[in-house]
Amino acid sequence: MSEQQNLLAEQRRALIVDEVRRRGGVRVNELTRRLGVSDMTVRRDLDALARQGVLEKVHGGAVPVVEASTHEPGFEAKSGLELSAKEDIARTAASLVAPGSALALSGGTTTYALARHLLDVPDLTVVTNSVRVADVFHAAQSGGERRAGAATVVLTGGVRTPSDSLVGPVADQAIGSLHFDVLFLGVHGLSPDAGLSTPNLAEAETNRRLVQSARRVVVVADHTKWGTVGLSSFATLEQVDTWVTDGGLPTEVRSEITERVQRLLVVGEYEPGEDPGADN
Template sequence: MSENQNLLAEQRRALILDEVRRRGGVRVNELTRKLGVSDMTVRRDLDALARQGVLEKVHGGAVPVVEASTHEPGFEAKSGLELTAKEDIARAAARLVVPGSAIALSGGTTTYALAQHLLEVPELTVVTNSVRVADVFHAAQRISGQRQGAATVVLTGGVRTPSDSLVGPVADQAIAALHFDLLFLGVHGISVQAGLSTPNLAEAETNRRLVHSARRVVVVADHTKWGTVGLSSFATLEQVDTLVTDAGLPADARAEISEQLPRLIVAGEPDEPGEDDGTGDG
């Protein structure tokens, strides 16, 4: 098969990573046949994924990185992963937001992508413990000025984590005094047994406060988060109203999630919410 020019490098690497995780390891020659690309292209992709720390190169192929439940990648390390999936999820999740509502966004690269889709939603009050999310709104206001209808952003205090979230007693106290219509929650891992989890104990407690203060909880998580378990669980699946994920989620996982949650949205598929589909009262 000739070199496949239709797959972008990002898409190709996402497929490679999925294959490594699903099978527990792959060989270079298997990937060249599957993807229809050259040996050199596959090796470049493996080098790039190894630099991101998401797989380990071995002789003739690659295997998954076995991470401790306490391992917490930094924001920059996570921001280069599953970019297309995160963008699709962010676009679908933004359609759930009703103008004029009070929403909260936790830390994470998917909520960061979501923030950029919320800039044109009028009259929002945004509570966040993410420095990166707050910066999205503040940067937009610096460029365009404090226009009418611009979001009001409440950034909690706290101690900064590797993922640029603010956590700890200061953040917890601020969040406990607030109430918001909708919480968009990024997660390190999600599973039936462990629920929602994170490697960071302080972040787990802050996320518990976020969940407790929200009328509705929407988890935004790409398919690679399914089956991952961090050190500390902070919510059960019963506390989640909606999961917004991407089309990479396998059929068996979709069936399992649908049994646990009131609503599963797979971004880009026909049951994705329309532009006028909100979660507010009405």
């Protein structure tokens, strides 16, 4: 399958997921008309999305998956969702990073995408509890002499979660003794009442330590995370300096968010030279 065909499939599936979540269910014949593809193509898309656990196939269509607040999808399951949005968010977030900064990157598929965009920013110190994020920097620096300006990367210890984050007392102790210029934080969900939340109790405490150790908190999360609530809250919306998200965030909720979050940064809707985390 060509790269263009893969991209089209990704875009179709993102639209299908949005439609299912927005309407509470869709029928195959509705999707074939809207997307302009065959019945068989839609059914293949639904099969793929059902395998990823983001919707449930029913006779003639699909409905949302009703997940327990303790359900924690694995890294691979999440990595196939909202790929274009994550890349746009990662690219925008990377443009906010000044050379020589001390950064923390939490676990998650969007911070993983961000790590790749940080490889060319010189003289960074990166602390992360994400095995995947650390691997990005390690792969870039392996196989030869360390290049000038390459990032110094510190991987915390801890117990590995399904999303390949390291959590627990070892991670908490390491993070608690450090101080970061900026924390880039991936989240399971954000909501007005629950704030930032995760289905993993140990990860909630580790994320809490990350937030406490950072001078500035930047959440990197696509629009589908709004309204999702995990088992444990670890920060309020008011503790977020900037939320970098994509244009799929409904217009009607943006004003509600900006009353709580200091800055809402929607990719494509700001000037690249602007620093949305700077003081007014």
